[in-house]
Amino acid sequence: MTWDRRTEDRAxxxxxxxxxxxSAVMPLLYLAMAEDGYLSEDGMRRVAQLTGLSNAQxxxxxxxxxxxxxxxxxxxxxxxxxxxxxxxxxxxxVLDAVAAETGVADGETGEDGLxxxxxxxxxxxxxxxxxxxxxYELIEGVTPDHGRALCRWLAENRPAVxxxxxxxxxxGGRRSFDWGPVEAGxxxxxxxxxxxxxxxxxxx
Amino acid sequence: xxxxxxxxxEAHPSDSHTLGRxxxxxGYAVLRTALAGMQPDAIVAEVKxxxxxxxxxxxxxxxxxxGFLAPSRPRYLVxxxxxxxxxxxxxxxxxxxxxxxxxxxIILSAYALGVHHAFIYIRGEYPRPARRVQRAVExxxxxxxxxxxxxxxxxDLEVTVHxxxxxxxxxxxxxxxxxxxxxxxxxxxxxxxxxxEGLYAKPTIxxxxxxxxxxxxxxxxxxxxxxxxxxxxxxxxxxxxxSGHVNQPGNYEVVMGMTWRDFIYGYGGGIRHxxxxxxxxxxxxxxxxxxxxxxxxxxxxxxVAKNRSMLGSGAVVVMDETTxxxxxxxxxxxxxxxxxxxxxxxxxxxxxxxxxxxxxIEAGAGRDIDLDLLLDISDNISPGxxxxxxxxxxxxxxxxxxxxxxxxxxxxxxxxxxxxxxGGCPLG
Ligand SMILES: Cc1cc2nc3c(=O)[nH]c(=O)nc-3n(C[C@H](O)[C@H](O)[C@H](O)COP(=O)(O)O)c2cc1C
Ligand code: FES
Numbered sequence: 001m002t003w004d005r006r007t008e009d010r011a012x013x014x015x016x017x018x019x020x021x022x023s024a025v026m027p028l029l030y031l032a033m034a035e036d037g038y039l040s041e042d043g044m045r046r047v048a049q050l051t052g053l054s055n056a057q058x059x060x061x062x063x064x065x066x067x068x069x070x071x072x073x074x075x076x077x078x079x080x081x082x083x084x085x086x087x088x089x090x091x092x093x094v095l096d097a098v099a100a101e102t103g104v105a106d107g108e109t110g111e112d113g114l115x116x117x118x119x120x121x122x123x124x125x126x127x128x129x130x131x132x133x134x135x136y137e138l139i140e141g142v143t144p145d146h147g148r149a150l151c152r153w154l155a156e157n158r159p160a161v162x163x164x165x166x167x168x169x170x171x172g173g174r175r176s177f178d179w180g181p182v183e184a185g186x187x188x189x190x191x192x193x194x195x196x197x198x199x200x201x202x203x204x
Numbered sequence: 205x206x207x208x209x210x211x212x213x214e215a216h217p218s219d220s221h222t223l224g225r226x227x228x229x230x231g232y233a234v235l236r237t238a239l240a241g242m243q244p245d246a247i248v249a250e251v252k253x254x255x256x257x258x259x260x261x262x263x264x265x266x267x268x269x270x271g272f273l274a275p276s277r278p279r280y281l282v283x284x285x286x287x288x289x290x291x292x293x294x295x296x297x298x299x300x301x302x303x304x305x306x307x308x309x310i311i312l313s314a315y316a317l318g319v320h321h322a323f324i325y326i327r328g329e330y331p332r333p334a335r336r337v338q339r340a341v342e343x344x345x346x347x348x349x350x351x352x353x354x355x356x357x358x359x360d361l362e363v364t365v366h367x368x369x370x371x372x373x374x375x376x377x378x379x380x381x382x383x384x385x386x387x388x389x390x391x392x393x394x395x396x397x398x399x400x401e402g403l404y405a406k407p408t409i410x411x412x413x414x415x416x417x418x419x420x421x422x423x424x425x426x427x428x429x430x431x432x433x434x435x436x437x438x439x440x441x442x443x444x445x446x447s448g449h450v451n452q453p454g455n456y457e458v459v460m461g462m463t464w465r466d467f468i469y470g471y472g473g474g475i476r477h478x479x480x481x482x483x484x485x486x487x488x489x490x491x492x493x494x495x496x497x498x499x500x501x502x503x504x505x506x507x508v509a510k511n512r513s514m515l516g517s518g519a520v521v522v523m524d525e526t527t528x529x530x531x532x533x534x535x536x537x538x539x540x541x542x543x544x545x546x547x548x549x550x551x552x553x554x555x556x557x558x559x560x561x562x563x564x565i566e567a568g569a570g571r572d573i574d575l576d577l578l579l580d581i582s583d584n585i586s587p588g589x590x591x592x593x594x595x596x597x598x599x600x601x602x603x604x605x606x607x608x609x610x611x612x613x614x615x616x617x618x619x620x621x622x623x624x625x626x627g628g629c630p631l632g
Contacts, residue, residue, distance in 0.1 A: 017364045019278075019321060020404060025386030026369055051386060064388040064545075065369035067328045079329075083290040084489060084535050085447040085521050121372065121539050122290035122489075123329050126447035126521070127454045136331050164332060176445075177297050177455055178217045185335065192331035194367055195338050200331075 001042050007035055010198050011050055017196070021051050025061050027197060029068050034191045034199050039070045067136075069190060074109045074116035076154050076162070077190040078102070079133045080147070082119045085126035090144070094130050095119050097144035101151040114155060116190070127176030135187035137164030141173025161186040161201030206433055208421045208441050209414065210457045213301035221336050223343040226304035232349060234424035235308050239315065239357035242423075247316035251419065253427025255439045260284050260375070260412030261488065261517045263505050272399035273317055274407040281314050281322040282384065282403060285337075285413045286368055286375035288327055289488040290539055291519030294443035294455050295413040299326065299333035302417070303340035307363070309419035311349060314361050317409055321362045325380055328369040338365045372543040376599045377410040379545065390545045391599040414443055414518075435461040438504040442515075448484070448522035449476045458503075465499040468522060479524040483615065487516030489536045490604035492591070493611035512591040513607075528629045529616040533608035534562040540605035551602030554585040558605055565620065568628030575620050579613055582606040 002008055011031055015024040028050055032043030039062055048058040062068045069077075080086075080095040095117075099105055102115040109116040125131035128140025132147065134154065142150070150171040154162075163186035165179070185200040187193040193200040212229050213220040226232065238247060252267030273279060283306070287295040298306060310322050324341075326334045341363050344350045352360045366384055368374050374383045378392035381403050402408020418440060422430045430440050438460035444467070447453045451473030458471070468474070468484065475481050483493045492513040494501070501507050508515050523532055541555035561578055564570050579589070586593040586603040589610055593603035612620055622630040 020385070022386040023366075023384055026383065027367065029369070030367070053386070060388055061386060064390075065328075065371050067370035082535070083539060084485070084532065085291055087535050088448045088521070088523060088527065088532070120329075121542065122288060122292070124287055124293040124296045124327075126291050126293050126445060126519070129447060129453070133329065136329055138332065174453075176293050176453070177301070178213075179332075180213075180221060180301060181218055183332070183335070187331070192328050192334070192367055194331050194334050196365070197367075200335060 001046055003035055003046065007031065014196060015050060022053060025051050025053065025058060026065075029058075029062055030191050030197050030199070033068065034189055034197060037189060038072050039068050067192075072109055072113065073190045074104075075114050075158075075189070077116045077118070077135050078151065079118050079120035079123070079136070081121070081123050081125065081129070081131050083122035085122070086130040089129045091130035093144045094132060094142050094147045097147040098132070098151055101148040115151065125176050128172075128174050134167060135162045135190050136192045137162050137167065137187050139164065139167045139172045140175045142171065143173070146171040146173070161188055163201075206441055206459050207457055209298060209302070209305070209417050209443060210455075212305070213297070220301050221303055221340065223304060223340065223347060226302075231304055231420075232308055234420045235311055235349065236355060238312055238423055239355050239359060244316045244318060247312060247423055250423055250427035251316070254422045254430035255427075256415065256418055256422060256430060257439070257505065258412055259414035259442065259518065261289065261490070263515065266411065266415055269399060269411075270317060270409060272397065273409060274400045276407060277318065278321065278406055279317060279319050280403045280406060280408040281310065281317060281319040282380065282408060282410045283310060283322065283324040283413055283416055284375060284377065284380060284410055285324055285326040285330070285333070286372075286380060287330070287413070287517075288372040288375055289490060289517045289519060290536065291447055291485060291488055291521040292445050292517040294445045294518055296330060296333050297455050298413050298417050298443070299330070300336050303337045304344065305420060306337070306413060306417045307340055307344050307349070309416040310363060311354065311361055312419050312423050313409070313411070313416055315359055319409075320360050321364070323384060323403075324363065324365045325374070325384060326365060326367055327374075328367050334365060334367055341365060371545075372539075373545045373599075373601060376601065379599070380410065381408065388545070390547050393598055434459045435502070435504050437506045443518055445519045446472050446522070447520070449479065449524035449527070450474065450522045451476055460504045462503055463500050464494065464503055467503055467520070468499075472522065475522065475524050479526065481522065482525050482527055483523050483529065483611070485519070485521040487514045488519040489521075489539060490514070490600070490607055491516045492607045493615070495615050509592075526631065528566075528631050529612050529619050530562060530566045530623050530629065533612045534559065534566055536608040537562055537605050540601060544601060548597040548602060550585045550596045551605070554581050554602060555605040557581050558609060565623050566629070568623065568626070570624040572624060574624060575613060575617065578609050582609045
C-alpha cells in the first residue's frame, strides 16, 4: 500500500528532515493518523516500509505514546486536564460537565463518532487552570458551563478546522499569559496542527 | 528589576515572536559579532563563567556539561521542550512568545560545540508553540541565520523541530533521545552519558528551552555579568510558573534569593479569598512539599535543597486550607503511575500500589496500617527515603512518586488518620 501522491511527498519530506530515517517514525505515525482519522494497521505498515523497521517495531513505538490512537477517535477529541493545578481549581467538574453534555464518558468515543472525551494530565496551562484541549488546540480558564457550551457549539457548528484562538475567545477565560496575535491555522483532526505534518488548517 | 528572557514579549506583546521584531530589538546582533570574531572556545568560556545552571529540573551547571562533550563527530544539540511536569508552563511561553531568542541561543551554542544539526523536541500537546517555533526556524533559514555558510562565516547548521506524542518520560534526556531515534521513550542506563554517547550513539548535549534562551544574553553581555545577578549558586534570573490557589497565577521571571513569602504573597498576590496557605509544591510535581514553616526560606536552588526539596522545573503549586492533602497527593501519584515507562519494577509496581492505597484512603476505606504501608512501598522505590533520593530505578521518575507520600507523612499525618478513622475526608 502507498498513500496518495501528496501524502507520499510529505512523507518523503519528513524523512528528509532527519539524519537517519528511523527518526521519522513519530511524525510519520501522525501523518498516517491524519490520513485515516486513526492509526490503522495499513498506516503503520507504510510507516515501517518508509523507515526500514519491522511492523512490530513500529507497533511498539505506536503503543508507547498516548497520542497515537489505534482505536477510532471522534471528530472532536476533548481532553480535559485533571492534573494537580487544574484539579485544585475545578478541572474534575469541567470533565464531568463535558462528559454529561456529550454523553461520552471519560476514555470513550460516542457512537456517532462526533466526540471522544478523555481526562488528560497537565497540558502546560496551569496558570489558566482549569484548561482543556479540543484536538490539542488549547482553551484556558474554562468553567463547567463553558465546557458544556463549547461542546454544544461544536456539535451544532461542526467546524472542519478547530481554531484554538476562536474557542478561547468564545469559551475561555483567564490565560496563563498573553498569547499574542490571533492565528489563522487550527486543527483538522485529532492530530496536532503542525505545518510539516500538513495538519494545520489554512494559513499556517 | 532584572529581566533577561521576558523583556521583548512584555514590551511587544503583539509581535515579539516575529523575526522583524526580534531584529528591531537587537536580535541576532550577538550572533553576527560572535560568528565574525569569537572562537567557539571563547563562547564555552563565557557560559562556564556565567555559572548558568540548567533549567530543566536537575540544575546541572551548563558550562560543565558542555565541557564533557566527547571529541568525536558528528555531534548533536537537542533542546528539551517536552515540558510535562505538572505545574510547569514556562517553556511554553518562551517557545510561543520569543522563539528567535531560543534559535539565536541554539546557533550560538551549536557554533560553540561544533554541532551542525540541532533538534528542538516539543511535546505533542504543544502544537501552537511548535507552529511558532517552526515558523521562526523558517524565517531564520530565509534570513541566512540557519543553513549553509551562516552569515558568510563558513559555519553550517540545520535545525529540526520534532513533536512528541504524549509521554512525560520523554522529558528525561535519554528517553528523549530514544524517542528522537524513533524508539519507545524508555530511559537509558547511564553511563554512558549523552555527552559521550547520545543521539545515534554520538556525543550529544541536551539542554532545556529556558537554559538555551539565556545564551544570547550571556554571550552578548559576558559570563561575568550574568554571574553578578542573584545569589551564589542561583545566578541569573529564572522563570517560575505559579499556579493553584493564588490570586495572580502566571509565569514570573525573577532574580532568585527572595523569600517564599515574598514570592507567593508578592508576585502571587496572596491566597484566593484571603484563605490560609496550607502547603505548596516548590519545584514541580516531583518535589517534596513545603508548608508554612518554610515561608521565610530563601528561594534559591541550594536553600530549597537544604530543606529536603528542590526547585526542579520551577513550578510552584499553591494549595489553600480547603485542599484535601490526601486527594492532592493522590493526584500527583496518579500522574507518576500513569507516566511510568514500565521498565523498572519498583517504579511501575510501586507507583501503582501507592495510587491504589491512596485511593482507598481517600474513599474512606483506609486501614490503620496504610500510612506505614505507603512509606514501606516508598522505601522500596527510594531506599531510606533520603534526600536527594537514593534510587532503585534507571531514572528519577520512580522516586518522584514518593515525594507526595513523604510530604503528607511528615506534615499531614493527622489528616491522613482522620480519613482512615472518619470514613473519608474531614473537609467534606
Ligand atoms: C522524569 C523526568 C522528566 C523530565 N522532564 C523534563 C522536561 O520536560 N524538560 C526538561 O528540560 N528537562 C526534563 N528533565 C530533565 C532532563 O533529563 C535533563 O536534565 C535536562 O533536559 C537537561 O537540560 P538542562 O541542563 O538545560 O536543564 C526530566 C527529567 C526526568 C527524570
Ligand atoms: S495542571 Fe492542568 S494544565 Fe497544568
